[in-house]
Amino acid sequence: MPLRVYNTMSGEKELFKPLEDGKVGMYACGPTVYDVCHIGHARATTVFDVIARYLCYSGFDVTYVRNITDIDDKIIKKANEEKVLWSEIAERYTKEFWEDMSALGNLPPSIEPKATEYIPNMHKLIQTLIDKGFAYAVEGDVYFAVRKFASYGRLSKRNMDELISGARVEVDERKNDPLDFALWKSSKPGEPWWESPWGNGRPGWHIECSAMTMKNLGQTFDIHGGGKDLIFPHHENEIAQSEAATGKTFARYWLHNGFVTINHEKMAKSLGNFFTIKEVLKVYHSEVLRFFLLTTHYRNPIDYSDTALNDAKTGLSKFYSTFKRVDEITVNSGGDLKPSPTTESEKAAFEIFKGLSGKIEEAMDDDFNTAQAIGYMFDALKLINRLCDEGSYSIMSYGRNIVAGLGNRLFGLFAATPEEFFKTAEAKAALGISGDEISRLIEERAGAKISKEFKRADEIRNTLLEKGIILEDGPKGTTWKVKG
RNA sequence: GGCGGCGUAGCCAAGUGGUAAGGCAGAGGUCUGCAAAACCUCUAUUCAUCGGUUCAAAUCCGAUCGCCGCCUCCA
Incomplete structure (x- = not known):
């Protein structure tokens, strides 16, 4: 092209x-x-x-x-x-x-x-x-x-x-x-x-x-x-x-x-x-601003507002959340995840990931259409998550690397690790509660859950939610993030 | 006044002749102790309005309305 x-x-x-x-x-x-x-x-x-x-x-x-x-x-x-x-x-x-x-x-x-x-x-x-x-x-x-x-x-x-x-x-x-x-x-x-x-x-x-x-x-x-x-x-x-x-x-x-x-x-x-x-x-994390700027074609006006920046933050966080999810699985399954598609679904996904750079190049070749290119990256992201749900870890991992690699090289995004990204984003959100306090409450809630005191567990979650903290129960325990 | 540009769903935003990407928000479902996240499904017969060209238009042409920018330093 x-x-x-x-x-x-x-x-x-x-x-x-x-x-x-x-x-x-x-x-x-x-x-x-x-x-x-x-x-x-x-x-x-x-x-x-x-x-x-x-x-x-x-x-x-x-x-x-x-x-x-x-x-x-x-x-x-x-x-x-x-x-x-x-x-x-x-x-x-x-x-x-x-x-x-x-x-x-x-x-x-x-x-x-x-x-x-x-x-x-x-x-x-x-x-x-x-x-x-x-x-x-x-x-x-x-x-x-x-x-x-x-x-x-x-x-x-x-x-x-x-x-x-x-x-x-x-x-x-x-x-x-x-x-x-x-x-x-x-x-x-x-x-x-x-x-x-x-x-x-x-x-x-x-x-x-x-x-x-x-x-x-x-x-x-x-x-x-x-x-x-x-x-x-x-x-x-x-x-x-x-x-x-x-x-x-x-x-x-x-x-x-x-x-x-x-x-x-x-x-x-x-x-x-x-x-x-x-x-x-x-x-806002610097990449949020960058992401915001690139989701509109460069020749069009772009309207700055808290809503727009928060949308950008949500969108970018979605990429980092997925990367985090993939990385945790990859680490847990002990490395070497060469893409080896076996099922039809995996083969199709593998082809889509292989073709992603071509799609993005097509968009960029058309007067640097970053908005469209990022749209394609969202498509790929959805596919990664689905593979994740289905347990197709090698292809999922391959897709993650393709998306993160292109995003980084072409757009200067994904330079942080997911941990760094969320940590910075959280710090910038000026919380009304300390990280230690959150950790203490999460621990208390874990105890309440074990003893099936769900009322107390929900109470803790709601208390944190009021302070803008969302809890996520995952396979590795409970993590938290700031409400977008 | 002159010149240039824009007007696409609740919001943001691609698409510039072939029958409306994507994101956010919303609804239902799967999963979950309940959630969150993720996934699946749904959400514009229609692209400011009115005409015209064409087999075919959000896309081209004309008019109208609305918004913005430049004409001064400005990214």
Whole structure:
């Protein structure tokens, strides 16, 4: 099955064919490090992490570049507010970002360039644009002349006249045209600056991405990704300045993820309706958040709510419960469980498990349809449980390994052992009762059950249930978990 | 105002021409001291509405209604 991806540029799903056989160059816009990351950042990075994982899985030699914007007006503003150096802000939130990524199970990109490390590259690019007549310098600022770039607006599907008539374009007298954007900004007193041929200043927002992609991936590369909100003006401007400078196609496939919403409104700092990754991870296991993000197709909006997260938690727990169940049986039956299907039912199940990767690949090949892929994993899960009920342990164990393996490799899930997962999930649920107390009550109940004092046994179970603890009587005794 | 997108069961969500995946919640059953978990069965003649194209449409086209996003920093 060939991979097809939705390209924002064409507005259609296209057959994915990299520039160079077997190799993929991919760039995703990373964070501006001026504050802690919220769930929107979690989605974007998780989406492109999974895309990078899948491309690797598909056999491509992937160079995945994700930048860090470490100089920007917002960073300077924050530094002024706190009366510290801008670099201190950038370093602090870069560290926070890395912590979040690691907690979320996102793999580090192949290359993680920082804007400030590419100032000379930006200068060269800006000079080329001036030489070619696409840019002009005014009093230490350098602007890109949008009108000179004929196909401006192709990605975001707008034309320049419409943009002008939109009332929200800022007016800056020094620009030749209101749509022109800054490539280089002169520094005001007290602001950080770098030397340049046009005077001391700092880079404009868009130029860094062009400089970093060209240096790391070449003038033309395969995939450029980011949130939908970056389509205009950021990516439009990247295309303009890059293609004007090189005369070549910039990125060949443009991928954009949808927003995380709350009550169907975009999660945004300005609306104050955002949750930081760290806040959410205090209450939910990181894989719950990851699972939640992957159960909706990456281009669609996803609405964040406690209900949605709890549903995700229930769904993910179902996988871990099954793994736990299988592992206990496997350990009890002393290891070596090579799949040896004998009955018709086992043979059929064996074939289904063998075919699971193919089904999931089919889903992922269709513009990275993680939602459908996870649906197939649920089907397989049900089958594992049934085999478990029927005592077909070798096939059951085989299925467990297939599901856990694919889920881990493709989606970054199931990295924990079931014990770790439930322990963490329980700890995060902020119980009103200690683990020791629960253990004591379970013991008391076991005694009551032996002496057939079922009334007392039920009393204990109900007491715990009121505190959100569900007891499960299993072959190895009673275990407990937190109500979802 | 311009541009883009979305509207699928109680909720979430796949499906983009061939007769509605999956999850959560709900009902019944098996199992259990009773439960929980697991499994089995059931739960949208129908995909916002109205027209059109087609042998065939949730899927394509047009109109209408509703929601959201971008046009300013934004994942």
